[in-house]
Amino acid sequence: MTSKRLLRLLGAAVLGSLAGASAMAQDNGYYYGGLSVGKSQARIDDERIRAGLLGAGLGTTSLSLDERGTAFKIFGGYQFNRYFALEGGYFDLGRFGYTATTFPTGTLDGQIKLRGFNLDLVGTLPISERFSVIGRVGAQIAKASDSFNGTGAVHVLNRNPSKRETNYKVGLGLQYEVTPSFLIRGEAERYRVNDAIGNRGDVNVFSVTLVFPFGRTAAPAAQPAQVPYVAPAPIAEASPPVQVVPPPPRRRVSFSADSLFAFDAATLRPEGRDALDRFMKDLSGLRFDAVYIEGHTDRLGSAAYNQKLSMRRAETVRQYFIAQGRFEAAKLVATGKGETAPVTLPGDCRGSAPTPTLIACLQPDRRVVVEVSGATD
Incomplete structure (x- = not known):
């Protein structure tokens, strides 16, 4: 799926959520902010690294990979109703790298940092009074900053390439409402990323998130009731016998x-x-x-x-x-x-x-x- 097509679909989904907000609202719309921290995991294409070194006339004798990092995200959003929200933020997926030892003797160290901005449509499905399932789909613009260092027989022509590109992201998790002004989420998210030298892959993030709603209040009904109440009428009233007090109607x-x-x-x-x-x-x-x-x-x-x-x-x-x-x-x-x-x-x-x-x-x-x-x- 191309980035432009993803953004079009995201926009259509947001308009749909706004159209249904008055009918499905539990709360009035409100803003919120939060912080997310967790572990990130990438997959480094070791076969492509070996092939690239071989193309330069170098054999690979050993290759060590660092595919785990620490990720965080700072975000804000607007909850349109009980079921839909729009959320944007800044994320840092962490740092990943590898070290290759070559023959003739040399080493190649490579590292990548991934940071950027995202815009997500977040859906919420309540499963109890406090627990909800949440899912998200969105677009993200990530900047890949690579750094390479070669020793011995390895010569690096471009030590610090970088690239910024738009891709999709998706996520799924659970949300618990501690109070109306404090929520906790546990989420798993996947970011599609490209590095600065043509590699494509995914970064998975498993995080704990704290969410702080601002000014959250109960929503009014969509329309005022036409008839406030049904006029009372006796259900049954027996004719009392002479000198007998009737039972309460x-x-x-x-x-x-x-x-x-x-x-x-x-x-x-x-x-x-x-x-x-x-x-x-x-x-x-x-x-x-x-x-x-x-x-x-x-x-x-x-x-x-x-x-x-x-x-x-x-x-x-x-x-x-x-x-x-x-x-x-x-x-x-x-x-x-x-x-x-x-x-x-x-x-x-x-x-x-x-x-x-x-x-x-x-x-x-x-x-x-x-x-x-x-x-x-």
Whole structure:
């Protein structure tokens, strides 16, 4: 693949990530920076070295290779949404070399240093609440600085050739979110490089990376909810017999999770607080025996993650009711149902990738249900 074609593909991928950002965002976009340190490994073409010496009338009696080095990278990037980021940085792949002993008697020492700049598209696939798989593809401009030194029968014509060329790079790794402002990555990357005398090869880097997001906050929902909540109505109300106090009527209200929270978040939005305030006002004049709050999610993501998210959302609503002083804390019960009780039927929403179409189709499954047992005063 040529460098120009790679850059075109990279640009198209970035535009695609921007187009889908509003539908798939977990967080608002944010900038980040970081530092990566690790071990690098190159493959030196010893057969070509022997052939080059032989072409100069020299036989090779021994050849020692130094194919390992220390690499580091300093970088910054922008996280468009939960799944895509654009990242650029400066890298140093380390120093590699060889020493050849020749006949007639002589030696040839060769070394190469590789440094440059890269621009990557980074994809993130969450596998739990804190762990994610990351993959990257990008372009890099590396400067190869060679140095050669000959003794005895070996005469070097150009001691310090250098060359700068654009090539591709790819990578794969794991990311762990320690806190929203501190992430750790373990990555394996491959850089395609050319040295200054026509050799082509790959340098593999295995590194540990520290990432520091700046000003990371929860994202707002893509669109405001059209209907904040469903008006409460009695589920069942039996006609009381004469001189018998009727049992408290049960009122069950289902709130769309998208009207209360941002996608994949558990912090109440202003519209969500307004909806809950209207709900409490509508119940004025009732005394309450119990209030049951159930959180539900769609099937996107792992079952364990969805269970935790549904519980966090139910607990957020419970805490809001307590803070407003309308309900007694002892009478509020919050539970998380995760993805176990969907509203949509099997086959209604096909697919498993979190596309905007699938997220919209599964919207009825994302909800918070409040059931009140009470009686009029």
